[in-house]
Amino acid sequence: MIYIKLFLSFLQIGAFSIGGGYAALPLIQSQVVHIQHWLTAGEFTDLVTISQMTPGPIAINAATFVGLRLGGVLGAVIATLGCILPSCIIMSILAYFYFKYRELEVLQTILQALRPAVVALIASAGLGILVQALWSDSSKGISLETLSLSGGAIFVVSIILLRKRKMNPIKVMGIAGALNVVLFYASVLLK
C-alpha cells in the first residue's frame, strides 16, 4: 500500500540524514528517484529548486511534495510524519539525558567545549549564505568586479537596522526583499 511505502521511505530519510540540510539531499534522491521511482531526475531538480525558494527544511518539503503527488493530502501528512518521527524519538532521548545530567561536571566541560564550535558552525552557515548573496552569479568567480552591489547594499542596510535600530529580524528580511525589487527597477529605469 502506497501510504505504508511512503511512511517507511521517509522514515529512512528522517533517520539517516545526519548533519542537516543538504546532507539529506542525496538520501532523498536515492529513495524517491532511484529506489521507488516516484519522481524523475527532472522532477527531483524541480523539487530542489522549489525547496530553495520556499521556507522550511528540504526533507519536509520533499515529504510534502512526493506525498501530495502519490497520495493526496493524507499521503503528504503520512510522509511528513514518517520524516519527523525519528527526530522526535532521538531528540526526546537526548533531551531527557541533557536535562537530567547537565549539572554533572563532566557534561559541563563537554558542553563548554561544544559552545564555541556551535557558534563557529552558525558563522560558517551564515558566511555561505552571504557569499551567495554577494556573488549571486558564482560562475563569474569571486572578485571585487563581480560583487553584487545591490546585495552588498542590502546586507549593510540590514546590519544597521539589526544592530543600531534593534529591529525585528523578520521585518528586516521583508525590507531586504522589497529593497532588492526597488533597486532592480531603479537600475532598469536609469539605464
Next chain:
Amino acid sequence: MEKGIIRKLFLSTFYLSAFTFGGGYVIITLMKKKFVDEYHWMEEQEMLDLTALAQSAPGAIAVNGSLIVGFRIAGIRGALAAVAGTVLPPFFVLSVVSMFYAAFRDNKMVSLVLEGMQAGVAAVIADVVIDLGAKIAGEKNVVSLLIMAGAFLCAYVFHINVIIIILVCVGIGTIRGLWNMRKDGTE
C-alpha cells in the same frame, strides 16, 4: 498560564518557520533572538547547548531544534506545539507552490524578493554571530577560542561533516573533564 505559553510557543515557531529561508541555522538564530533576547525564556548558553544537541541527532535541524526548545520551555506539550508550528508552514506553502510551480519559478518579482531576502538572512545570522562570538572571546579562554577558530576552518574551508566536528569537541571536552577530575583528586 501554561496554556498561554503553549499558544505563544506555537505561534512563535509558526511565524519563524514561515519566514525561514535558507536552512536550519537560520531558524536557530531566529529562535535565539525570540526566546532568549525577547521572551527571556532561557539563557543564551542553554540555547547553544540545545543547538549542539539538535545538530547531533538525525533529521532536520529546524525540527530537532524546535522540539528540544519547546520541551525545555513547556515539557512534552511544548515540544509538540513547537514541532507543529515548525512543520505546518512549509507543509502549506509547498502544497500551494507545487501546484503553481512553473509560474512561481519564472516570476521575476518572486526571484528578486528571494534574492534580496538572502542578503537580509545573511545579516541576521551575522548579527547573532557577532554577539555570540564576542561573548566567547570575552571569556578569554584559549581553548574556547581555538575550538571556535578550528571548527570554523573545518566547516567552512575544509567542508568537514558537522557530526565529526561535534564528536571531536565532545572528545576534547571529555579529556578536559577527566583531566580536571584527576587534578582535583591529587590535590
